[in-house]
Amino acid sequence: MSPAVPAGGPPWRRLDPRLIWADGLRAVLSMLPGVITLVFLDAGGTMTTGPLLALAGWGLWGALRDLVRWLTTRYRLTATHVECHTGLLVRSFRSVARERIRTVDLDARLIHRAARVCRVTIGAGQTNTAQEAALVLDALSRDAAERLRRELTGAPREEAAAEVRDPALAEFDRRWVVYNLFGIWALLSGAGLLFGATFALGALGLDLVGLFRSGADALDLGTAGTIGFGYVLLVVAGAVGMGTQFFTGQAFFRLTRERGEHGGSVLRTRRGLFRTREAVRDEARTRGVTLSEPLLWRWLGTTDTSLITTGAFWWSESTTLLPRGPRRVARRVAAEVLGDDAPLTAPTVRHPAAALRRRLMWALCAVAAITLATAPLGRPVWGVTLAVVTPPALGLAFAGYRSLGHAVTDGYLVLRAGALTRNTSVLRRSAVSGVCVRQSPLQRRLGLATVRVSTAAGEGSYAARDLAIADAVPLAVSALPVVAAFRTDDGGPRTA
Numbered sequence: 289m290s291p292a293v294p295a296g297g298p299p300w301r302r303l304d305p306r307l308i309w310a311d312g313l314r315a316v317l318s319m320l321p322g323v324i325t326l327v328f329l330d331a332g333g334t335m336t337t338g339p340l341l342a343l344a345g346w347g348l349w350g351a352l353r354d355l356v357r358w359l360t361t362r363y364r365l366t367a368t369h370v371e372c373h374t375g376l377l378v379r380s381f382r383s384v385a386r387e388r389i390r391t392v393d394l395d396a397r398l399i400h401r402a403a404r405v406c407r408v409t410i411g412a413g414q415t416n417t418a419q420e421a422a423l424v425l426d427a428l429s430r431d432a433a434e435r436l437r438r439e440l441t442g443a444p445r446e447e448a449a450a451e452v453r454d455p456a457l458a459e460f461d462r463r464w465v466v467y468n469l470f471g472i473w474a475l476l477s478g479a480g481l482l483f484g485a486t487f488a489l490g491a492l493g494l495d496l497v498g499l500f501r502s503g504a505d506a507l508d509l510g511t512a513g514t515i516g517f518g519y520v521l522l523v524v525a526g527a528v529g530m531g532t533q534f535f536t537g538q539a540f541f542r543l544t545r546e547r548g549e550h551g552g553s554v555l556r557t558r559r560g561l562f563r564t565r566e567a568v569r570d571e572a573r574t575r576g577v578t579l580s581e582p583l584l585w586r587w588l589g590t591t592d593t594s595l596i597t598t599g600a601f602w603w604s605e606s607t608t609l610l611p612r613g614p615r616r617v618a619r620r621v622a623a624e625v626l627g628d629d630a631p632l633t634a635p636t637v638r639h640p641a642a643a644l645r646r647r648l649m650w651a652l653c654a655v656a657a658i659t660l661a662t663a664p665l666g667r668p669v670w671g672v673t674l675a676v677v678t679p680p681a682l683g684l685a686f687a688g689y690r691s692l693g694h695a696v697t698d699g700y701l702v703l704r705a706g707a708l709t710r711n712t713s714v715l716r717r718s719a720v721s722g723v724c725v726r727q728s729p730l731q732r733r734l735g736l737a738t739v740r741v742s743t744a745a746g747e748g749s750y751a752a753r754d755l756a757i758a759d760a761v762p763l764a765v766s767a768l769p770v771v772a773a774f775r776t777d778d779g780g781p782r783t784a
Contacts, residue, residue, distance in 0.1 A: 300362040300373075304429045307358050310403035311351035354426075363425060365439060370410065372423050384423060388412040390573065390599020391606045392437040394566040400427055401564065408433050410440070411600060441554075441568060458621050460541040460559075464613040467590045468534040469527040471582065477533070478526025536561045538611045543621070545571070555595075555609075555625070567606050573598045575719040575745040576700065577609065577622040579712045583687055586710065589615035593622060596715060596746035607746070622714070631700040631714045636693030642734040643692055643754035647685035649730075655681050684708070694752040696766045701741065705753045713750045719743045723768040725760050741767045 361374040371383045389412050396406035405427035428436065486496045500521075504514040539561035545553050555569045576596035581589075593610040600606040610621055623629035655677050662670045688707030695702040701720070704712045722742035731737060737760035740751040752763060 297366055298364050300364045301432075303358050303361050303425065304403075304405045304427055304432065305358070306403040306405050306429070307354055307427045310399050310405065310427070311354045313399065313402060357426070361425075363423070365436075370423060370440070372425070382423060384410065384412050386440060389440050391567065391569065391604075392440050393568075393606060394433055394437070394564075396560075396564045398562040401562075403427070405429055406433050406564075408436060411604070411606065437568070441570065456542050456544050457555075457624055458541075458543045458610055458617060460538060461613070461617075462535075464538075464611060465531050465534050467585070467588060467612050467614065469530050470523075470585065471530075474526035474530045475522060476526070477529040478522045478524070481525045481529050482522065534611070537563070540564075541611060543610065545624075557609075559611075565605065569595065569597060569600070569606060571625075573745075574625065575743060576713065576715040577625060578714070578746070579615075579618055579622060580706075581615070581710045581712075583708050583710070591615045591618040593618040595625070596713065596719075596743075598745045626700070626714065628697075628699065630697050631695070631702050634695045634697050634702060636695045636702060636704060637755070637759060639689070639692040639694075639754055640736070640756045642736055642756075644685070644689040646730060646734055646736065646754060647688050648682065651681040651685040692754060694755065694763060696763065701750075701767055703741075703750050703752045705751065713746075715741070715743060715746075715750055717767060719745060720767050723764045725764050727757075739763050739767070 356376050357374065360376050360379075361372070363370070363372040365371075365386075368387075369383045369385055370389070371381070373379070373381045389410060391409075391411040393409045393411070394406045395409060400406050406429075407424065407426040408428055410423040410425075425433075425436075482496075489496055500518070504517060507513075507517075509517055538559050541559040542557070544556050546556050547553055553571045555571060555574075557565075557567045559565055574595055574597050578594050578596060580592040580594070582592075590612060591614065592608075592612050594607045595609050597607060609625065610618060619629075619632050623632055626632075655674065658677050659670050659674045662673045684707045688705075691704060691706050691710040693702075693704040696717075699717055701715045701717055702712065703715070704710065720741045720743055724740045724742070726738045726740060727736070731754070735757050736754045737757045738751055738753045739755065739760050740749050742749045752760075755763065
């Protein structure tokens with residue numbers, strides 16, 4: 289089953305054979321719950337054996353798939369490319385130019401750590417419909433993975449880093465769990481946990497729904513009290529799930545700035561309890577940072593921090609600089625990464641009241657559309673809908689307006705916007721490759737404009753929305769000093 293690989297050039301390398309041992313352990317662990325349930329707990333029936341057989345089948349399928357991948361995968365490094373040949377029935381040969389490689393990340397699940405191997409993800413800044421990386425090698429030994437990353441990115445040697453421990457820009461703080469317990473994802477996580485617990489314990493003869501109803505009847509809560517009690521259970525389950533996910537995913541988090549082998553510096557992130565992740569980013573590719581603050585938890589100072597960098601997409605883990613935490617830590621780390629705290633402390637220009645009117649108009653249009661959609665159901669329904677939908681719609685309009693702002697410093701553009709999540713993007717002016725001043729018919733009537741700057745990093749473009757037309761052209765010229773003439777309100781040209 290060995291693939292036919294092209295002859296000549298450097299020798300081809302194989303995945304680590306300890307992957308087979310890890311897959312054998314995975315297969316045993318996947319069958320263990322079924323053995324315990326059927327033999328020791330004496331639980332039978334379709335509702336019990338079906339999910340357990342599915343779990344065992346999933347484990348065996350994963351082990352077989354990894355065995356085939358180990359038998360058929362070869363990779364090698366040439367002077368100019370990284371090549372990988374894999375596949376049994378459908379064979380594929382992938383080649384990535386070394387000069388195009390932007391990230392080499394290491395990832396080790398618990399089963400990988402038991403076998404002392406890890407998965408290597410090589411990113412070249414490309415995108416496709418599957419959103420897959422350029423190459424994924426699963427799995428290599430730790431030494432082979434570190435050697436491969438040094439060869440491709442010039443990351444510092446582990447032994448050198450061990451001799452002189454670099455000071456951390458940020459380290460794991462258990463108090464950050466407070467910022468990760470609540471939100472819409474916590475409710476979804478709680479619903480999933482409660483559903484899974486009900487299904488799993490129901491297979492063993494325990495009825496959680498019946499216990500909940502019995503408890504509500506015993507306490508004589510009534511309909512409203514029962515709904516409230518269920519919501520409290522949902523919030524608690526979500527908080528437990530999100531807190532557990534935070535501790536297991538972010539334990540031992542450490543962000544350091546280290547010297548690269550080929551000059552310059554890199555930002556290295558390590559994190560994870562059961563599944564460890566390690567990412568290295570070349571600071572020469574950093575173009576700025578983004579601070580994201582969710583609306584409902586903004587009073588806590590909850591902030592997500594990410595890098596604006598080339599060679600990595602905004603949705604990839606390589607752009608995450610810090611886990612969700614306090615605003616003061618996010619601002620401090622962002623200032624250290626930028627090497628300047630002026631963009632984060634510079635006062636932003638407030639956008640005119642016309643921007644608020646525009647948002648209020650859109651909010652009322654949305655409320656009217658929803659109310660008209662429920663009108664055929666009768667006055668009680670559309671009346672309740674109107675009363676329920678109007679306050680949050682107007683609230684989001686005000687929140688979106690209060691989030692608007694922009695500033696220009698010597699080296700950076702600061703662009704802030706967002707209703708549900710307020711995003712403050714600090715972008716280097718030297719990284720701006722294009723600028724566009726846009727006006728919709730409503731914006732023209734209100735005297736507003738949106739300035740959008742393009743860059744080969746992060747999301748690709750960032751915008752200052754609904755600012756006064758008198759401020760739009762100066763901002764555009766500041767963003768791209770060599771810009772051609774812009775047209776002013778009277779139709780005449782305005783040059784930089």
